[in-house]
Amino acid sequence: MGITLQSFRTLSQQPSKWPSRLAWAFVLVAVAPTLLALPAQCKGCDSSSVASWRESLTPPDEKGAAIENRTIRQIVHLGPGGNAWRIRLSNAYGDKPLHFDRVVLAKRAAGSATVDGSARPVTFEGRQDVTIPPGAEVLSDTVTLPAASQTDLAISIYVAKSTPITTVHARQRNAIYFAVGDVADKNTLNEAPRPETGERTLWLSGVDVVSTSAVPTIVVFGDSISDGSGTPADGNASWPDVLYGRLVNANMKRAVINGGIAGNRLLRAGAAPRFGGAGVTRFERDVLAQPGATAVIVQLGINDIGLVDLTDPGDDLVSAREIEDGLAQLAKRAHANGLKAYITTLTPFAVTTIEGYYSDGKEATRQAVNAWIRHQDLFDGVADIDMALRDPAHPTQLLPANDSGDHLHPNAQGAKAIANAIPLSWFR
Known part of the structure; x- marks a missing residue:
């Protein structure tokens, strides 16, 4: 098995029976293969967070647009897959706090439909609703949901009160669906006509996969x-x-x-x-x-x-x-x-x-x-x-x-x- 890094520390702390230089030489020779085998570190790599999907955000062209009593279901196409996720929501260009009443994560089946039994509540510090200060982004708690690489997730956001559309991505890479009322955890939506939001995704900036190794x-x-x-x-x-x-x-x-x-x-x-x-x-x-x-x-x-x-x-x-x-x-x-x-x-x-x-x-x-x-x-x-x-x-x-x-x-x-x-x- 060889000498581990822990045994390296243990040996180095013990009183040596050999001349100190010889002891250190022995230890370094013994652990050299282990040290060389360690993965290179990358700047910014976080072993608990890997970006699986991102989009860059901008303000909308018009001011004053808002959504009220609607569920917005947005589709994202994953990069790396995994078993647990964190969702990023943004109020980067808002000048007032932004409130979401409920967020749900699920696997996409087809169109606006989700896979039966896959809906998971997304929480923020243990709560289902979240308020994002002006200019800020929030990162959700970890949500457990096995999903493979290159598959689609559906992220559904319900807003009860009039909620301003201040932070968007102007081109939808994937689909977005709207429904009246709080139906964030429903498999199928009775789709409502698209509000005056244009072909944009709203407020959603990223999906991270929680991983034990950096990618x-x-x-x-x-x-x-x-x-x-x-x-x-x-x-x-x-x-x-x-x-x-x-x-x-x-x-x-x-x-x-x-x-x-x-x-x-x-x-x-x-x-x-x-x-x-x-x-x-x-x-x-x-x-x-x-x-x-x-x-x-x-x-x-x-x-x-x-x-x-x-x-x-x-x-x-x-x-x-x-x-x-x-x-x-x-x-x-x-x-x-x-x-x-x-x-x-x-x-x-x-x-x-x-x-x-x-x-x-x-x-x-x-x-x-x-x-x-x-x-x-x-x-x-x-x-x-x-x-x-x-x-x-x-x-x-x-x-x-x-x-x-x-x-x-x-x-x-x-x-x-x-x-x-x-x-x-x-x-x-």
């Missing part, structure tokens, strides 16, 4: 291309989803969390609130603060180019050099916090149907930034997703087979091409 976590930090725009709704076809599937198939125990926000820019806050804060601003919260984060893949910058003179005419002109400097800062900040930093090239967007988004001058800026990305030495690796997506006959455009139809956002096949361009060797 290194890869954070994808990007815009709508990472968020999954252009892929089927509730289809789990975004490129971070596909990348996670590749890691599972390769028997590589990792978590992948999606920090994409549609419309997000690297250097400027979004022209619409739902586009979120600038990447250089939200990097701390959405990457560095994530439990277990060991690597980040940056896919950001195309909106800094395309949105010039489109949403804020004349106010957000940026040069290739400014974008390059912003990306360089992300690499340095990641490294300073013990994370590996990887980057993708910016994808083709010529002939996009978004009026005003493309011009020859903007294409020149994209080409300049991509040249810098391919040749810089600040990041630990480059995934050339421009090459993976573009049409060889028309290199400034998406290959039709990869195009969702707006000539900017990849479809499910394009998302798969992006995921396949990420070297798994980065994470071995």
Whole structure:
């Protein structure tokens, strides 16, 4: 069996019958194989909390929207599975306390239906209701519910009184359902018409799996291309989803969390609130603060180019050099916090149907930034997703087979091409 770390401590505390240097040499030789076999520690890894699902939050575009006497059932698609969970709810952009009367966790069956017998009450310090102060996030008590990797959970929130919608994720990666009254623990819902909430998820920021071992976590930090725009709704076809599937198939125990926000820019806050804060601003919260984060893949910058003179005419002109400097800062900040930093090239967007988004001058800026990305030495690796997506006959455009139809956002096949361009060797 050899000498354990406990016996190391015991031996070191006993009066030695040998010369002290010889005793220490013996002990160190004996325990060296044990010490070398210990797993490497990762900055931020918490052995009791692994991020299984995440989304980055923003304020809504409009003010004053609220929900009253409704159950909101939101679906999340898990990364790592497990037997116990903690739910994260956020009032990050609220200016008043936010009150939830009841929260229930269950396994999804199909649509809004849940698996019979799987409903579990979610408590907060032992209570079923919770009040979240302005600007804060709460983490639930542990909820026991066996659920496998890459399956769906349903998180149902009941609000009795008028509850403001202040903190959202603007694009639903999975489905959301509404019902009148408190039916949070029901298997099936008598679905009510969608309130004036738009295609958004509400208040939900994360699901953690409680684990006895740390799982290194890869954070994808990007815009709508990472968020999954252009892929089927509730289809789990975004490129971070596909990348996670590749890691599972390769028997590589990792978590992948999606920090994409549609419309997000690297250097400027979004022209619409739902586009979120600038990447250089939200990097701390959405990457560095994530439990277990060991690597980040940056896919950001195309909106800094395309949105010039489109949403804020004349106010957000940026040069290739400014974008390059912003990306360089992300690499340095990641490294300073013990994370590996990887980057993708910016994808083709010529002939996009978004009026005003493309011009020859903007294409020149994209080409300049991509040249810098391919040749810089600040990041630990480059995934050339421009090459993976573009049409060889028309290199400034998406290959039709990869195009969702707006000539900017990849479809499910394009998302798969992006995921396949990420070297798994980065994470071995």
